[in-house]
Amino acid sequence: MKVLVLTKPSFDTTLLRVDPKRNEIITKGVPYHINDHDKYALEISSLIKQKNPNVQIIAIGIGERESKDSMREAIVRGADEVYFIEKIPSIKYEPYIYANILAEAVRQLNPNLILCGTLSEDYISSSTHIFLSEILNWPIVTNVINIVNLTDSYIIVDRKRENIIETYEIKLPCIIGVTSGIVTLKTITPIQIMRISRDKVKTLNLVNLTFENTIEVQALIPIQAKQRKRVFIDGEKNMDEAVKTLIDNLIKEGLL
Structure with missing residues (x-):
């Protein structure tokens, strides 16, 4: 069984600064790491593999060339294979575009299950996995707080909705969006990541992409209180x- 984990490289939001003259958030020079919310999906996939040794964990991320090295953290967190898709400068990236690119990657990698976080910390987006579900025509469950059981044909999960816990049984293939806090994250040090060889992160080239650009981020402007x-x-x-x-x-x- 293949479990694909969406692991978006994101700039470290704790190190962002604001240009007081232009009133814009400065991202240049800010180091990258794996989106905090996606780390929980990686952690869950590792726990799944402990119970099901036949599971193969594949991590995939889309980002700028300089963010590729940050994907090595996925290996430290238990991924068997890691793929990186480098952004094309001529493409204006937003959730729908990310979803189309990921959909093509899914067709190539052919996973049985997709795991992801429910939010991206850089642009606070929570729609890429929803678009991906629609494009692939796969069922999706978000806000999952527990993986109850996983077999070759279905997965059982607990989902929190307001003050209610709902239990779902979903046929594979499907997409599961896990909440932050579903498990306790292992502490990973920079040295552990640096010990991973750069060639462990493979570049995935996609050629069958057909979509139209719709939105472009012009600037990041902080809201002044x-x-x-x-x-x-x-x-x-x-x-x-x-x-x-x-x-x-x-x-x-x-x-x-």
């Missing part, structure tokens, strides 16, 4: 006057 005016109204001496002042201020601000 508005400063509070900190207006203090003393109502101890004259409550009626204080209430009138409060109402007048609310009207001026357009809140009443």
Whole structure:
């Protein structure tokens, strides 16, 4: 059985800076790592293999050339094979484009099950796996908090929806989006990743891609929090006057 884990290379959001003059987020020079949410999918796939030794774990990611080395972490986390698809500069990337590229990779690799996180930390997107499900015509279950059982023909999972736990039995092939916290992540050090040979990450070349670009990210602009005016109204001496002042201020601000 082949389990394909979607592992997006992402810039480390904890190291992002803001250009105060242009009011833009600076990504140049920020190191890459595997999307934090996808690490849980890798961890789950490793646990699945412990129970089912015949499982082959394949990790795949799409990114800029300089992000390829970050995919070595997938091997440290238990992947048997790792594939990297380098972004083409002429293509404007967004979730639908990612999904089309991944769909072509799925047709080549022919997995029985796809695991992924439910969110990407760089652009806070949670739709690529949904688009992929539609393109492949595979069933999908998201917000999965537990893998109950996996056989050659179906998988049983627990899914959290608000205050309800739902249990699903889904026929393979299918896509499962796991939540962060589904397991405890192993601590991985940079040295462990650096010990993995670069040639362990294989480049996957796709030739049968036919799609139209739809969206292009022009800039990353941080949302600036508005400063509070900190207006203090003393109502101890004259409550009626204080209430009138409060109402007048609310009207001026357009809140009443």
